Amino acid sequence: MSKEPDRIFSQPLAQVPDFAFNEDVVRVFPDMIKRSVPGYPTIVENIGVLASQFAKPHSVLYDLGSSLGAVTQALRRHVQIEDCRVIAIDNSSAMVERCREYLHAQDSMFQELLPVEVIEADILSLQFQPTSLVALNFTLQFIKPDQRLELLGRIRNALLPGGALILSEKLCFEDDEQQQLLTELHIAFKRANGYSELEIAQKRSAIENVMIPDSLETHRERLLSAGFSKVTPWFQCLNFASMIALP
Numbered sequence: 001m002s003k004e005p006d007r008i009f010s011q012p013l014a015q016v017p018d019f020a021f022n023e024d025v026v027r028v029f030p031d032m033i034k035r036s037v038p039g040y041p042t043i044v045e046n047i048g049v050l051a052s053q054f055a056k057p058h059s060v061l062y063d064l065g066s067s068l069g070a071v072t073q074a075l076r077r078h079v080q081i082e083d084c085r086v087i088a089i090d091n092s093s094a095m096v097e098r099c100r101e102y103l104h105a106q107d108s109m110f111q112e113l114l115p116v117e118v119i120e121a122d123i124l125s126l127q128f129q130p131t132s133l134v135a136l137n138f139t140l141q142f143i144k145p146d147q148r149l150e151l152l153g154r155i156r157n158a159l160l161p162g163g164a165l166i167l168s169e170k171l172c173f174e175d176d177e178q179q180q181l182l183t184e185l186h187i188a189f190k191r192a193n194g195y196s197e198l199e200i201a202q203k204r205s206a207i208e209n210v211m212i213p214d215s216l217e218t219h220r221e222r223l224l225s226a227g228f229s230k231v232t233p234w235f236q237c238l239n240f241a242s243m244i245a246l247p
């Protein structure tokens, strides 16, 4: 995996462009996401553990917005269930290309891994196959808010009994003081990971129109509206959380 450090926002930019998952981001993505998302390595590894409890024989496991396939790799490390296969989907061609390389490297190091297919596509226009596990690991926040409910409804309808959706997201908070506190603490997390004030400010401006977080309450209500029966947060670190939604 690339160890190139993220310096994307280190120099002053006259105009900060909207954040995009292009080749520059792909090159530094493992470093960027680890230094920006508190709890990310724990979430990714444990999605594999959770998935091993929900995966059903002869079914598909989806990694939606797979980026470089970190979740797909965790699924393949932890799920040993007969005739499961992983479908990883991302609409960034740069991500998909590099993801395929990393998964080939995983194939060459381990035997008996679940088969995987990496598809370059928009998750909004997918025809889902019957699935026992869907991971949306920090992807829903990049989908336009008015398209989120419909996507979750389609995921719900594809889920097999006993299956699950694992949804990880950056959160916002309805209480202003809580919002301010966790925003400050997230900035402190980034500072502690070596990001400068300039990098933090420019990244914030790059993502502000592209990545729109919801509150935990909004997620819960929307998941219930989409037909899920139970929503259980299983992890939170600062303003980043992950939920299990059961059909």
Ligand SMILES: Nc1ncnc2c1ncn2[C@@H]1O[C@H](C[S@+](CC[C@H]([NH3+])C(=O)[O-])CC(=O)[O-])[C@@H](O)[C@H]1O
Pocket: 021, 033, 044, 064, 065, 066, 067, 068, 069, 070, 071, 089, 090, 091, 092, 095, 121, 122, 123, 124, 136, 137, 138, 139, 142, 143
């Ligand atoms: N409509 C869409 N269709 C397909 N892909 C999309 C769409 N919109 C955004 N993406 C893709 O969703 C991913 C979001 S990153 C996920 C991290 C990964 N899950 C990880 O566990 O490492 C989160 C982050 O960078 O904060 C990017 O690769 C986008 O190209």
Ligand SMILES: O=C(O)C(=O)Cc1ccccc1
Pocket: 019, 032, 033, 036, 037, 170, 203, 204, 207, 211
């Ligand atoms: O960097 C941030 O502030 C984030 O909220 C997370 C993030 C991580 C990687 C790409 C885009 C956003």
